Amino acid sequence: MRDVAIVAFAQTDHLRRTDELSEVEMLMPVLHEVLDATGLRTSDIGFTCSGSSDYLAGRAFSFTMALDGVGAHPPISESHVEMDGAWALYEAWVKIQTGEADTALVYAYGKSSPGQVRDVLTRQLDPYYTAPLWPDSVALAALQAQALIDAGDTDEDALTAIAARSRAAASDNPHAQLSGDVPAGDYLVRPLRTGDCPPIGDGAAAVILAAGDTARALCERPAWIRGIDHRIEAHGLGVRELTDSPSTRLAAERAGVFERPVDTAELHAPFSSQEVVLRKALGLDGRVRVNPSGGALAANPLMAAGLIRLGEAAARIHRGESDRALAHATSGPCLQQNLVAVLEGESTHA
Amino acid sequence: MPEVLSAPLVVEFPFTRSLGPVQSAFLTGLRERTVLGVRTGAGLVLVPPVEYDPVTAEEIHDLVEVAATGTVTTWAWNPTPRRDQPLETPFAWVLVRLDGADTALLHVLDAPGPEAVRTGMRVRVRWAATRAGAITDIACFEPYESEPGEPAPHDGEFADPVTGIVTPARLDYTYSPGRAQSAYLEALAGRRVVGERCPSCRKVYVPPRGACPTCGVATDERVEVGPCGTVTTFCVVNIKAKNLDIEVPYVYAHIALDGADLALHARIGGIPYDQVRMGLRVEPVWTEGSRHPDHYRPTGEPDADYDAYKELV
Numbered sequence: 001m002r003d004v005a006i007v008a009f010a011q012t013d014h015l016r017r018t019d020e021l022s023e024v025e026m027l028m029p030v031l032h033e034v035l036d037a038t039g040l041r042t043s044d045i046g047f048t049c050s051g052s053s054d055y056l057a058g059r060a061f062s063f064t065m066a067l068d069g070v071g072a073h074p075p076i077s078e079s080h081v082e083m084d085g086a087w088a089l090y091e092a093w094v095k096i097q098t099g100e101a102d103t104a105l106v107y108a109y110g111k112s113s114p115g116q117v118r119d120v121l122t123r124q125l126d127p128y129y130t131a132p133l134w135p136d137s138v139a140l141a142a143l144q145a146q147a148l149i150d151a152g153d154t155d156e157d158a159l160t161a162i163a164a165r166s167r168a169a170a171s172d173n174p175h176a177q178l179s180g181d182v183p184a185g186d187y188l189v190r191p192l193r194t195g196d197c198p199p200i201g202d203g204a205a206a207v208i209l210a211a212g213d214t215a216r217a218l219c220e221r222p223a224w225i226r227g228i229d230h231r232i233e234a235h236g237l238g239v240r241e242l243t244d245s246p247s248t249r250l251a252a253e254r255a256g257v258f259e260r261p262v263d264t265a266e267l268h269a270p271f272s273s274q275e276v277v278l279r280k281a282l283g284l285d286g287r288v289r290v291n292p293s294g295g296a297l298a299a300n301p302l303m304a305a306g307l308i309r310l311g312e313a314a315a316r317i318h319r320g321e322s323d324r325a326l327a328h329a330t331s332g333p334c335l336q337q338n339l340v341a342v343l344e345g346e347s348t349h350a
Numbered sequence: 351m352p353e354v355l356s357a358p359l360v361v362e363f364p365f366t367r368s369l370g371p372v373q374s375a376f377l378t379g380l381r382e383r384t385v386l387g388v389r390t391g392a393g394l395v396l397v398p399p400v401e402y403d404p405v406t407a408e409e410i411h412d413l414v415e416v417a418a419t420g421t422v423t424t425w426a427w428n429p430t431p432r433r434d435q436p437l438e439t440p441f442a443w444v445l446v447r448l449d450g451a452d453t454a455l456l457h458v459l460d461a462p463g464p465e466a467v468r469t470g471m472r473v474r475v476r477w478a479a480t481r482a483g484a485i486t487d488i489a490c491f492e493p494y495e496s497e498p499g500e501p502a503p504h505d506g507e508f509a510d511p512v513t514g515i516v517t518p519a520r521l522d523y524t525y526s527p528g529r530a531q532s533a534y535l536e537a538l539a540g541r542r543v544v545g546e547r548c549p550s551c552r553k554v555y556v557p558p559r560g561a562c563p564t565c566g567v568a569t570d571e572r573v574e575v576g577p578c579g580t581v582t583t584f585c586v587v588n589i590k591a592k593n594l595d596i597e598v599p600y601v602y603a604h605i606a607l608d609g610a611d612l613a614l615h616a617r618i619g620g621i622p623y624d625q626v627r628m629g630l631r632v633e634p635v636w637t638e639g640s641r642h643p644d645h646y647r648p649t650g651e652p653d654a655d656y657d658a659y660k661e662l663v
Contacts (some may be wrong), residue, residue, distance in 0.1 A: 020354045022528030025560040028568055042566050058361045058523040068559055070565025114359070114523040119432065124518065127365065128373055129398045129485050130456055132517050134434040139443045142426030143456075150424065150469045189443070190427035190464055234404040238445050238454030239396065242424065 004096050005215040005222030006343065008037040009311035009318075014177040014203035014299035017113035020198040021202075023052075023062065027109045028069040030206040038208050040189070042071040045208075046101025048078045049092045051085030051108040052303045055120050057106075066109065075124040077101070084108060085205065085307030086329030088337050091326050092209055093228055102211045103218075106157040109204035110302035117200050117302065124332065126235050133264055138197055138271075140333040144242040145273035149191060151243045152228075154276045156191055160184045162272040163195040163297055170294025175202045177299040196272040196297075203301030205308045223314035223343040227255030230329075230339035237334060244279040248328065248338040252282055255340045262342070264289045264316055264325040270296040274335055278328060282340075288326075292316070306330065310341060317345045355532040359525040364518045372401045372411055375506035379415075380487035385475055386504055387416045387451050390645055395452035395501055398485075415504040416450035418475040419496045423447050423454045424548055427464035434520075436490055442467045450501030459491045472496060483512030530560035531574060541636055545610055547571040553611035576607035579614075579646070580654040581630040582663045586623055601626045605646055606662040613662050620647030628663075629653035 010033035018026055035041065048070055052063045063080050072078065077100075083089045085108020092104035111121075118136035125131040148154045163182065170179035177199045184255075185194030208218070215222040231247035235239050252258065265288050269275040275290070284290060291297075293312040296305045306329025313325035322345070329339040372388055376399050379386040388399035389412040394641075396404075403410050426443045428435070435441075438457045444467075445454035460476065461467050474494035481487035527535065530546060534557045537544040545556030546569035554573050555562065562569050584603035601623050604613035615637065618626050619635065631651040634643035 001362070018527040019356060022531060022560055025528050025530070025568070028561055028566070031566065034520060055521070058359050058521060058525065068563040069560040069566055071562070071564055073564045114525055115521055120521055126513065127367060127517055128369070128377075131519075132485050133436055133457065134432060135443060135456060136432060139426055139428060143424050143443055143445060146426055146469065187427070190429070192426075222572050236396075236398070236400065236404070236453065237456055238398075238423075238447070239404050302554040313558060 002097055002099070002211045003215070003224055003275065004093055004209055004211050005224045006310065006314035007210045007215050007219035007222050008034040008208040009205070009315050010034045010037070011175050011205040011308055011311060012203045012303070013175050014201045014301050016177065016199070016201050016323050018111065019113070022065070023109055023111060024069040026067045026202060027066055027107060027204045030204050031040055031069050031105070031107060034206045034208045040103065040208065040218070042076065043241070045103050045105045046077065046157060047079065047092055047095045047104040048076055049088040049106050051081045051083055051088040051307065052110060053082055053137040056110050056115060056117070056302055057228065058115055071290055072106070079304065083331050084303050084305065084329050086228065089207065089209070089307060089332070090228060090339060095223060096211050098210060102214050104209040105206065106209065106307065107204065107206035108304040108307045110304055111202040112200045112302050113202050137333065138189045138191055138192060140237065141197070141236070141271040141273060142192045144277070144334045145191050145196070145271065147242045147275055148273055153243055153280065154273065159196050159272040160193070162275050163229065166291055166295045166297040169292050170298030173293050173298065175299065176294045179294060179298055192271060192273065198270040198296050200299035201299065201301055203299065203304055205304045205311055207307065207311050207314065212346055219318065221318055221320060221345050223317035223345065226342040226344050227257070228339070228341040229254035230337065232337040234337070242334055243277065245277050245335050245338060248278055248281040248335065248340060251338050251340040252326070255342050257282065257340060257342055260324060262288055262324045262326040263294065264313060264322040265297070266293060266311045266313040266325065266327045267291055268296055268306045268329045270300050270305070272297060274330070277335060282326065306339065317343055320345070353532070354526055354529060356524050356526040356533055359523040360520065361523065362520040364516050366514060366516050368514045370401050371506070372399050372413070374509070374511050375413055377483040377485070377515065378508045378512045380485070381481045381483040381512060382508055383418070384473070384504070385416050385418055385448060386506060387501065388412060389414055394452040395450060396453045396643050397448050398455050413506040414450065414501040416448045416501045418448070419494060419499070420446040420448035420451070420473060422459070422469055422473060424469055424479055425467050427502045431607065436486065437619070441490065444473070444491060445562045448500040457488055457491055461493060463571050466493065484515055487592065490511065528560060530558040530569070533562065534558055540640055540661060542574055543576045543607060545573050545575050547573050554609060555612050556610045573609060575609040576634065577647055578631060578633045579605040579607035580633060580659045581608050581618065581626065581628055582613050582659050583617065583628060584626050599623045603646070605632060606659050611662065616643060617645040618647070619645040627653065629656060629659070
């Protein structure tokens with residue numbers, strides 16, 4: 001296996017709407033920021049991979065327009081995943097492992113403001129038995145939350161506390177959409193209140209990956225990806241045990257999370273109740289700092305929020321605030337698919 | 351900065367899907383007020399049924415009939431129903447394990463309020479008055495006290511089975527094209543075409559998208575191009591498009607407007623289709639009230655030199 005690290009990370013300020021910006025206009029500043037941080041130019045990048053979804057824009061092949069921001073002429077080696085950019089990062093990591101590239105640019109973006117995101121997300125559900133009922137994303141998360149409450153794993157006060165802690169942490173994150181005191185709010189779909197649900201907004205993120213000595217040359221303290229894995233569970237919600245996340249646990253095991261303690265965890269839990277599930281699956285206790293960025297409850301640009309978890313974890317390693325961090329991304333209803341990575345600073349790699 | 355434009359955008363499609371034998375039996379069964387499940391190799395009964403065992407991935411088709419009564423395994427109260435959801439009044443989303451099944455079905459429960467719903471409560475299917483072979487043949491669940499029953503074998507055979515479903519979907523958006531394209535559209539309203547020049551390579555892109563695809567940098571220097579241009583390449587269209595009132599054959603061409611470094615495409619008129627050629631000089635023809643040139647026609651100028659437009663072919 002090659003040593004591969006995240007060497008740069010940038011994200012936009014996450015906003016409720018960005019009508020004045022096209023997707024590429026929203027994305028371009030973060031592309032420039034990660035390139036500038038490393039001194040690389042587009043022509044230096046070995047592989048480019050992005051994550052986004054046409055359903056957010058309501059237009060087919062919307063991602064091809066975003067490529068203008070990369071400078072895709074003369075031709076570059078490029079790929080796209082129709083899901084969160086965390087999976088684009090995984091693809092880029094695999095590409096570097098094959099030896100075909102030494103560096104990769106990974107970016108992700110999502111503008112949720114043009115549509116009704118609760119309705120849009122119903123289109124990812126099984127089209128025979130589930131999607132015709134239009135169960136929106138909040139409703140499905142609420143079913144999972146009630147299952148957790150019934151199982152005694154949490155209660156509404158504990159969920160409110162998770163939301164409050166996340167948004168208080170976001171006070172230190174200038175990019176967050178929501179921060180500071182946010183009232184628990186009314187029930188959106190009971191037992192979830194507005195405070196338990198992520199903000200709807202627009203945003204983008206980008207990272208640069210590099211292998212071995214290239215990474216050391218580009219970054220003072222690279223965030224080495226010591227392990228990365230992703231796993232999925234059955235599509236039918238009624239088949240799954242909603243109070244647990246065996247896919248997260250298995251991905252974490254394969255990524256090597258349980259070999260040594262982590263000091264930081266960036267969890268992609270758009271709903272407060274999902275943090276309860278993830279903490280249990282990952283065996284996180286009070287010694288681990290969870291979502292110092294505020295997490296997805298403070299900013300949830302769809303398709304970028306998972307990549308941001310990897311970027312935030314890496315940035316803490318870059319700054320020397322973490323030595324061994326866990327980053328998690330999710331996709332699908334009720335944590336159906338989960339990606340887990342372990343990132344380490346150089347000093348702990350011996 | 352000009353005002354950013356926005357407009358409603360509706361994406362609507364009736365998706366037609368064929369059904370496999372298990373899905374066909376299940377949805378036909380709903381039409382006949384019969385709920386079917388499928389038994390896995392390990393003996394579990396899955397409702398709704400799937401064609402492959404979620405654990406072993408083995409193909410499964412051992413159908414059984416389960417009861418139309420069951421138990422709520424989890425729920426969520428929805429105070430504000432959204433468009434196309436099964437009930438228009440506040441309701442509970444529920445996962446229901448039907449009697450005889452080992453897995454739960456997602457649907458909705460008609461109840462007066464959240465205080466009337468709890469995990470473990472007994473419910474039954476309320477059938478839709480008209481049923482077509484779809485999950486919505488179950489109108490909803492309703493509270494109903496009864497004793498659980500056992501699954502019974504079922505051959506899955508029905509007269510006139512449902513073999514496909516049509517699932518209509520509609521999503522509503524408000525489309526905003528952003529700063530660069532708004533400026534392009536606003537200029538068009540004044541019968542002008544504007545592009546943007548890249549600060550790095552100096553090329554003028556039209557329509558502008560706010561970025562140079564070669565350099566990957568923001569473009570913001572607005573440049574008026576045209577109105578005349580040169581045909582760089584073309585094709586002859588021989589098939590009449592539905593709802594398009596243009597006689598065939600006609601020519602569709604790439605046109606490099608004067609001052610632009612990217613060709614636009616448009617229809618060529620005012621000249622027989624077999625006389626259109628690369629290098630032909632053309633000008634736009636606007637029709638009353640249009641927000642876009644209807645077509646381009648020859649200007650009568652001599653043809654442009656190939657060298658003048660070869661980079662744009």
